[in-house]
Amino acid sequence: MNVITVTNQKGGVGKTTTAINLAAALAATGDRVLLVDMDPQANATSGVGCKGQRAAAGTVYDALTLTEPPASPLDFVLATSTERLSVIPASRELAGAEVELIPLPAREYRLKAVLDLLRPQFDTILIDSPPSLGLLTLNALVAADRVLIPLHCEYFALEGLADLVGTMRRVRGGLNPTLDVEGVLLTMNDDRTNLGQQVARDVREFFREKVYHTVIPRNVRLAEAPSHGLPVTVYDPKSRGAEAYTSLATEFLKRRQAV
Amino acid sequence: MNVITVTNQKGGVGKTTTAINLAAALAATGDRVLLVDMDPQANATSGVGCKGQRAAAGTVYDALTLTEPPASPLDFVLATSTERLSVIPASRELAGAEVELIPLPAREYRLKAVLDLLRPQFDTILIDSPPSLGLLTLNALVAADRVLIPLHCEYFALEGLADLVGTMRRVRGGLNPTLDVEGVLLTMNDDRTNLGQQVARDVREFFREKVYHTVIPRNVRLAEAPSHGLPVTVYDPKSRGAEAYTSLATEFLKRRQAV
Numbered sequence: 407m408n409v410i411t412v413t414n415q416k417g418g419v420g421k422t423t424t425a426i427n428l429a430a431a432l433a434a435t436g437d438r439v440l441l442v443d444m445d446p447q448a449n450a451t452s453g454v455g456c457k458g459q460r461a462a463a464g465t466v467y468d469a470l471t472l473t474e475p476p477a478s479p480l481d482f483v484l485a486t487s488t489e490r491l492s493v494i495p496a497s498r499e500l501a502g503a504e505v506e507l508i509p510l511p512a513r514e515y516r517l518k519a520v521l522d523l524l525r526p527q528f529d530t531i532l533i534d535s536p537p538s539l540g541l542l543t544l545n546a547l548v549a550a551d552r553v554l555i556p557l558h559c560e561y562f563a564l565e566g567l568a569d570l571v572g573t574m575r576r577v578r579g580g581l582n583p584t585l586d587v588e589g590v591l592l593t594m595n596d597d598r599t600n601l602g603q604q605v606a607r608d609v610r611e612f613f614r615e616k617v618y619h620t621v622i623p624r625n626v627r628l629a630e631a632p633s634h635g636l637p638v639t640v641y642d643p644k645s646r647g648a649e650a651y652t653s654l655a656t657e658f659l660k661r662r663q664a665v
Numbered sequence: 666m667n668v669i670t671v672t673n674q675k676g677g678v679g680k681t682t683t684a685i686n687l688a689a690a691l692a693a694t695g696d697r698v699l700l701v702d703m704d705p706q707a708n709a710t711s712g713v714g715c716k717g718q719r720a721a722a723g724t725v726y727d728a729l730t731l732t733e734p735p736a737s738p739l740d741f742v743l744a745t746s747t748e749r750l751s752v753i754p755a756s757r758e759l760a761g762a763e764v765e766l767i768p769l770p771a772r773e774y775r776l777k778a779v780l781d782l783l784r785p786q787f788d789t790i791l792i793d794s795p796p797s798l799g800l801l802t803l804n805a806l807v808a809a810d811r812v813l814i815p816l817h818c819e820y821f822a823l824e825g826l827a828d829l830v831g832t833m834r835r836v837r838g839g840l841n842p843t844l845d846v847e848g849v850l851l852t853m854n855d856d857r858t859n860l861g862q863q864v865a866r867d868v869r870e871f872f873r874e875k876v877y878h879t880v881i882p883r884n885v886r887l888a889e890a891p892s893h894g895l896p897v898t899v900y901d902p903k904s905r906g907a908e909a910y911t912s913l914a915t916e917f918l919k920r921r922q923a924v
């Protein structure tokens with residue numbers, strides 16, 4: 407149960423920030439963690455200091471467009487400056503994959519084929535997805551055991567939830583029957599506003615115990631860390647952002663032990 | 666010069682908030698304004714109170730998949746509760762268009778074909794685009810005379826600019842040779858942080874006079890207004906958000922007169 411997709415088609419809700427910082431916080435507890443960047447913006451790749459880098463066999467684009475199984479899947483993996491944290495990098499060419507994957511056989515299973523070979527090497531695999539419900543996100547949902555949904559407590563983000571839940575139901579109905587929600591994370595939370603409180607109430611009513619107790623506050627150190635190519639737990643370990651993602655990692659591991 | 670696409674493939678930077686509130690602020694000055702929702706999330710549609718509604722001839726999905734020119738293009742247009750503000754609504758089915766448009770003839774010109782017929786009826790046409798650089802955004806760039814780029818002054822948003830500028834250059838090189846930047850708008854600005862100030866400096870250096878003097882502050886009334894289906898200029902006209910978008914409309918009109 408160790409492949410998790412961080413997804414929400416609403417833009418700017420904290421998907422990449424969550425994928426990077428939860429990955430780093432889990433690595434700090436001793437887990438071997440792989441971060442997979444499935445967004446053509448390649449923000450997760452640059453956020454861990456690997457901007458513009460390619461692994462021996464290339465980037466995630468190359469992994470998705472293979473014509474036969476890779477001899478050594480670890481050739482798609484790059485080490486980062488954070489101990490026990492590795493990444494499969496993305497690059498600009500990934501934007502073309504939405505269209506180029508369409509005629510390929512088993513187009514929704516391309517990522518799963520590679521990640522299933524890598525499962526034994528890692529305790530946790532986290533996939534960062536783009537803000538859309540196209541073939542790249544579909545590949546991430548088919549490759550995953552669970553989905554972690556970052557949610558910004560605002561009206562448009564709430565509106566998008568119905569689409570996401572609908573897409574997950576369709577994926578569960580065919581391509582990946584065991585897919586389930588790992589958790590819902592409230593991000594950039596501003597509980598001083600009525601709007602923030604109202605939306606948080608609605609979300610807890612709908613997702614109940616799936617909503618993490620840990621809530622990520624708005625903290626500028628989280629926005630600064632990527633420009634240094636470092637997770638916030640390395641960039642500023644005493645910041646509220648680092649503390650929040652460390653507490654999320656603890657809650658995440660507790661849930662895993664309970665399974 | 667009256668078709669403007671509000672675009673930035675980075676998610677959550679304020680594209681929809683800008684499209685809705687600039688449209689409403691322009692309508693308040695006496696302009697007849699059409700808002701076109703090209704995002705499958707349909708946030709612009711619900712933000713002006715038209716959630717789930719279809720025009721006589723359907724939604725923007727129907728306009729894009731026509732097999733012959735529409736007898737009456739105004740059949741795609743809905744009135745809103747704001748005077749002189751109309752909308753071409755989007756719906757969930759638009760998500761399929763990214764793939765369904767691919768085999769159609771002149772797939773990048775489908776939106777342009779409809780909007781060119783509507784130009785005489787409106788002073789300004791504003792297009793809200795999704796957070797991606799696929800066929801829907803491409804259609805919006807080909808249909809437009811100018812591009813308005815909302816920018817959140819943070820690292821990932823700055824990183825994405827190079828991709829956006831590259832895509833615009835490719836569109837200018839073939840599909841739409843006269844496409845130009847109308848302006849760059851700094852949104853959700855927090856100039857108390859070093860990060861905000863640093864990024865704003867970089868953006869002004871790169872885009873120079875294209876950057877609007879008007880800067881949109883973070884203001885919770887902007888996030889609340891869509892849950893009431895109203896532009897902020899109607900929901901709370903005295904708020905800092907409403908004032909900022911009203912001053913943007915003034916600056917926008919001044920630039921138009923200068924052309």
Ligand SMILES: Nc1ncnc2c1ncn2[C@@H]1O[C@H](COP(=O)(O)OP(=O)(O)OP(=O)(O)O)[C@@H](O)[C@H]1O
Nearest residue numbers: 417418419420421422423537623624625629676819
């Ligand atoms: N808790 C937080 N406090 C402050 N800033 C944050 C926080 N979380 C994310 N950010 C910043 O907000 C912006 C959006 O976050 P991020 O890029 O992680 O969202 P995303 O969902 O991955 O966006 P996209 O939809 O474009 O992939 C980024 O500039 C990020 O640095």
Ligand SMILES: Nc1ncnc2c1ncn2[C@@H]1O[C@H](COP(=O)(O)OP(=O)(O)OP(=O)(O)O)[C@@H](O)[C@H]1O
Nearest residue numbers: 417560676677678679680681682796882883884888
């Ligand atoms: N100046 C502002 N102050 C406060 N909240 C804002 C501001 N501008 C936008 N918002 C809120 O921030 C969130 C993101 O804005 P918006 O949805 O307009 O961005 P977008 O670029 O259209 O996102 P997407 O990439 O998903 O289309 C929304 O919840 C919106 O209400």
Ligand SMILES: [Mg+2]
Nearest residue numbers: 421422445449
């Ligand atoms: Mg992201």
Ligand SMILES: [Mg+2]
Nearest residue numbers: 680681704708
């Ligand atoms: Mg939007």
